[in-house]
Amino acid sequence: MTCLRIIRADGILTVQDMGRPGHLAQGLSRGGAMDRQALIEAAALLGSVRPLAAIEMAGAGGAFGVSEPTRVALTGAPMVATLDDAPLRWHASHRLQPGQTLRIGGAQAGVHGYLTPAGGIATPEWLGSRAAHLTIGIGEALEGGSALPCHPDPDPDRPDRVIDAAARFNGGTVRVMDGPQTGLFDEAMLDAFFGTDFTRGPRGNRQGVQLQADARFTSDQAAGLASDVIGPGDVQMTGDGVPYVLMAECQTIGGYPRIGQVIPADLPVIAQAVPGAVLRFQRLTAVQADALYRSDAVALREAAGRCRNLVRDPATIPDLLSYQLVGGVTAGRELEE
Amino acid sequence: MTGEPTLAPEILPAGPDGVLLRFGLKPQPLAMAAAQVLAGELDSDLPHGVVEIAPALVSVLLRFDPAATSRAVLARDVLARAERIAGSRPAPPAPLRRWTIPASFGGDDGPQLAEVAELLGVSQDAATRQLCTADLRVLTIGFAPGQPYIGLLPPAWNLPRMPDLNPNVPAGAVVVAVRQIVMFGAESATGWRQIARAAFRTFRPERDEPMPLRAGDAIRYTPASAAEIATLAREADGMGGATVEMLR
Numbered sequence: 087m088t089c090l091r092i093i094r095a096d097g098i099l100t101v102q103d104m105g106r107p108g109h110l111a112q113g114l115s116r117g118g119a120m121d122r123q124a125l126i127e128a129a130a131l132l133g134s135v136r137p138l139a140a141i142e143m144a145g146a147g148g149a150f151g152v153s154e155p156t157r158v159a160l161t162g163a164p165m166v167a168t169l170d171d172a173p174l175r176w177h178a179s180h181r182l183q184p185g186q187t188l189r190i191g192g193a194q195a196g197v198h199g200y201l202t203p204a205g206g207i208a209t210p211e212w213l214g215s216r217a218a219h220l221t222i223g224i225g226e227a228l229e230g231g232s233a234l235p236c237h238p239d240p241d242p243d244r245p246d247r248v249i250d251a252a253a254r255f256n257g258g259t260v261r262v263m264d265g266p267q268t269g270l271f272d273e274a275m276l277d278a279f280f281g282t283d284f285t286r287g288p289r290g291n292r293q294g295v296q297l298q299a300d301a302r303f304t305s306d307q308a309a310g311l312a313s314d315v316i317g318p319g320d321v322q323m324t325g326d327g328v329p330y331v332l333m334a335e336c337q338t339i340g341g342y343p344r345i346g347q348v349i350p351a352d353l354p355v356i357a358q359a360v361p362g363a364v365l366r367f368q369r370l371t372a373v374q375a376d377a378l379y380r381s382d383a384v385a386l387r388e389a390a391g392r393c394r395n396l397v398r399d400p401a402t403i404p405d406l407l408s409y410q411l412v413g414g415v416t417a418g419r420e421l422e423e
Numbered sequence: 424m425t426g427e428p429t430l431a432p433e434i435l436p437a438g439p440d441g442v443l444l445r446f447g448l449k450p451q452p453l454a455m456a457a458a459q460v461l462a463g464e465l466d467s468d469l470p471h472g473v474v475e476i477a478p479a480l481v482s483v484l485l486r487f488d489p490a491a492t493s494r495a496v497l498a499r500d501v502l503a504r505a506e507r508i509a510g511s512r513p514a515p516p517a518p519l520r521r522w523t524i525p526a527s528f529g530g531d532d533g534p535q536l537a538e539v540a541e542l543l544g545v546s547q548d549a550a551t552r553q554l555c556t557a558d559l560r561v562l563t564i565g566f567a568p569g570q571p572y573i574g575l576l577p578p579a580w581n582l583p584r585m586p587d588l589n590p591n592v593p594a595g596a597v598v599v600a601v602r603q604i605v606m607f608g609a610e611s612a613t614g615w616r617q618i619a620r621a622a623f624r625t626f627r628p629e630r631d632e633p634m635p636l637r638a639g640d641a642i643r644y645t646p647a648s649a650a651e652i653a654t655l656a657r658e659a660d661g662m663g664g665a666t667v668e669m670l671r
Binding site: 107224 | 435436437438439440441443445447448449450454474475476477478479480481482484486489490494563564565566567568569570572626628633634636637638
């Protein structure tokens with residue numbers, strides 16, 4: 087068994103995977119990684135056929151070591167990373183040796199970074215998932231001095247890889263499909279919502295993210311609504327008309343009206359939006375959204391196509407870190423089109 | 424009785440892998456019964472490609488595998504079932520099983536029982552008796568893992584939420600409003616009135632059945648003393664003396 091040691095925890099560190107779907111009827115939401123794309127990109131980099139359990143790092147990372155040679159992937163929000171003081175490229179996989187120290191600093195853009203060992207974290211599962219769900223007492227925030235069991239790297243000599251990460255770290259346009267309650271908002275309110283530039287508000291966590299604008303968005307039919315099933319991506323209007331986007335650990339039943347649902351492909355943009363990031367919404371019909379749907383397996387194949395070998399020694403390229411950050415921010419204009 | 428509107432079931436998109444069948448917008452008893460009948464029918468005769476069913480108060484969410492079926496096919500199937508159920512003026516389906524859950528009413532365990540009894544215009548004992556003899560079902564599970572919304576209490580119990588929150592009710596608190604009961608799994612703030620407390624815990628992650636209640640289960644509360652509930656609360660399994668019997 088390989089061990090991933092947490093020497094120091096600087097951000098909020100939790101084990102996350104793709105969550106535990108299938109328990110809505112019992113009041114348990116799926117949970118799992120805030121930025122699922124980051125786990126898919128990590129699997130692509132590591133050559134895994136499925137997403138692996140990883141450390142989700144909110145805001146900042148920490149210092150880490152391994153007990154056996156293993157590759158790790160660094161994905162999600164770009165963070166400053168070094169291996170024994172040599173800079174490491176983000177959105178890439180790297181070989182770690184016992185005795186080396188991987189240091190991961192604060193996020194340069196976005197919120198959630200991911201450290202994925204090539205074999206995946208091997209902590210015990212609960213209901214088929216290793217994901218921490220802190221609001222209900224499942225798992226814990228990782229602390230310095232702790233160690234996580236990992237499956238051994240199945241292919242430790244595989245060369246380091248780098249991926250053109252999907253653009254999602256600086257806000258932008260997010261697509262919202264009509265949901266069960268879109269019809270409770272009149273056309274003028276819908277037009278106003280989809281014509282507004284929001285900023286990501288100061289309130290946000292793994293349950294939901296607040297959006298800010300001067301305007302308020304209310305439904306005449308909100309009073310006395312029966313509570314209904316809610317889920318990640320739902321754009322919910324609180325009583326005073328302030329929108330929240332529900333995230334991985336949201337509740338499963340709610341009484342506030344919801345104007346629509348952020349499509350899963352774009353939910354990472356919300357997860358990675360820092361307070362103050364500008365967010366706009368584009369309305370999709372269900373038919374348009376269905377045409378864009380991709381399963382996780384298809385998304386993983388597509389991500390694998392964005393990977394290539396990391397041929398240059400990053401330590402020899404002094405400006406590499408800034409170069410990569412700019413690339414991660416501006417690539418993939420499809421969100422704008 | 425004001426007479427209920429006829430049900431007009433709608434099938435609606437709910438994310439890229441979901442459809443929602445909704446019998447109404449408000450929690451009317453007829454729409455609630457129809458949702459329960461539909462959920463039960465879907466459970467025993469799952470449409471092809473459906474991976475999850477989640478009943479809410481007046482609706483049922485179906486999550487499907489887009490590789491195995493399409494939104495259009497599933498929508499047609501579910502809407503046809505719902506229209507047939509709506510046309511039958513359904514009663515809540517017979518429950519599969521019944522839970523009997525001891526609870527301590529009034530006193531420190533039910534600090535607002537007196538207020539509720541006064542709003543009902545009956546004694547505290549009579550209010551307790553009404554609740555313990557009502558034909559109650561788990562209407563839906565939500566808000567927190569395993570946490571039930573239970574109903575419907577008799578029409579007189581259509582009590583509004585309080586204008587000010589109860590800042591802190593304990594785990595096991597039995598609270599009431601709008602003809603419904605919520606039994607809290609963990610300490611919580613609520614706008615509902617606390618009239619009793621059970622030792623049954625609706626969510627225990629380490630238990631074989633972490634979230635034992637299911638929508639549609641019949642619930643019967645049985646009065647117990649505060650001392651009995653305190654003793655039951657010390658048992659490790661968090662079942663609090665609750666028993667379950669199969670009814671069919």
